[in-house]
Amino acid sequence: MLQAIGLTSTPRRTRPPAVRDLSFEALPGQVTALLGAAGAGKTTALRLMLGLEPGRGVTYFRGRPLHRVAHPGLEVGVLLGDVPGHPSRTVRGQLRMLCAAVGVRASRADEMLEAVGLTGVHDLRLGTLPLGMDRRLGLACALLGDPHTLLLDQPGAGLSVRENGWLYELVHAHAADGGTVLFTTDDPKEAVRNADRVVTLDAGRLVADQGATEFGRTRLRPRVAVRTPHAARLAAALTQEARADRRSVEVVAEGGNRLSVYGSDCAAIGDTAFRHGVLVHRLADEVGDTGVPSAAIAESPASDSASAAEDEPAAAPDPPHGPAIERRPARAPRRPFRYEIRRLLGVPSTGMVAAATLIFSVVVAVVLARGGRTPLPVVVAGWPELSPLPPAAIGAGLLGALSFGDEYRHPALTSGRGVVPRRLGLLIAKLTVTGAVAVLLAVLAVVADIEVLHLLYGGDLIPVPDNWPSLCASWIGLAVGCAWAGLLGAGVFRATAAGVAAVLAVPVAVVPALRATVASGRSVAGLPARLRELMPMRWPSAGDRWLDSVFQVVGQPVGVALVLSLTTLLCAYLLTGLRRRARW
Known part of the structure; x- marks a missing residue:
């Protein structure tokens, strides 16, 4: 059972609240229509129920408010507008990613594709779906966690008669299994045809709560349309x-x-x-709408009020000042690592960025090797003097920035209804996956550069320098650091461009500032030795050599600047998350 009690939206500027003291019930096993003209407050009422709109009141889903439900995706399925998601993601990829977010098995995606009739088009991109298929995919997303309650905003808008019939057939099947269904509409005839109960709104207020039969008798009546x-x-x-x-x-x-x-x-x-x-010219039978019922309908003569009293559920009135409703973000994915991997690999931009990075790195390495005067590590890294960072580091930073940037541009995790969650589990998953991708990209760039140089210029294999542990640590640390800087920058400022700017700011702004600072003070040249003194424990020879390499990397101006930037961005990310959580 869904119980909405005293829902009142927060007024904006001089406008009155879109929803005012709205109370009604939607019973299990029934389909309830929330009817009202455009601007009556239907969508705002749904958003208040889901905690996506600030206001007052409370909504109980089987006796519990939504923020008290441990896993909302398993209790409530929601369809508000079009399906949000990256336009290049496939239908099946979108559902599999949401399976990890909801916490259900991946095979559930194929089951829902079959249930909504999208099995044959599972490889279509979201950006190419027509309205009917988009609505089918939206229902599949809403039903993914097998929820008890469905909240659908104008599900039949713009659909053909056949698609409309299929949609409401699926909705009635869900209600027949004991589920609760609430959908909004502005068409009284659609409400009568497809609902068991009709709740009518006008200017955000409840004006009628009737069974569909009673609603049709009091609100709709036959007429003859004439054109002459x-x-x-x-x-x-x-x-x-x-x-x-x-x-x-x-x-x-x-x-x-x-x-x-x-x-x-x-x-x-x-x-x-x-x-x-x-x-x-025209003479046809129709069913007419008598308009929004006035207060007289609710206070009709004894015969009408008696029948209305039989249909209306007993809803407890809410005091004028009910509990406050704060806008809450969606929960973090239940399986964050699986979600992050599917998010990363489900769009073509990941492969395109990686391919462009490798190609550009190879081209730069070939150009640098032609003169024969560039140091070997610089050639292998493909890092010219004019570039602030090598291609592999820039590519890793861009992939890191996209990990949060795509969440804000195409918020599939929150279905476009709330703020991207700032949970520690999601952050750790993004850092781990992005770091692994950065390491892989850095290794592939070096291997590709070496192979192409050997193919073009011939000769023996490129000799391994004696300080290869330090070079490897520097290279991997640079790639991972840039990837994390892009990730945290996009997470703090909510934009991919901000993440890329955070990556480029390290060599362009932070490193020169750091060098200017240490030039007048104590040099960082002895920092590796001082760090080594803080760890008197003896390691095995190989581990000790790698540890010295790591300390040497950290002691470099770029390493220090990268560490400082990452620390600042991480603190900013955590502080903004804690500040929002304090307001919840």
């Missing part, structure tokens, strides 16, 4: 004959050459038009 170039003449004739025959007929001018006639039928209207010589 002599609308006023036919209206007068119909009204005159109805008075003469003492029949209750209402003729409403719809504007132009259209009439709506209540209390009559096509045959009688056609006969009247023939007798008076009125040309008729």
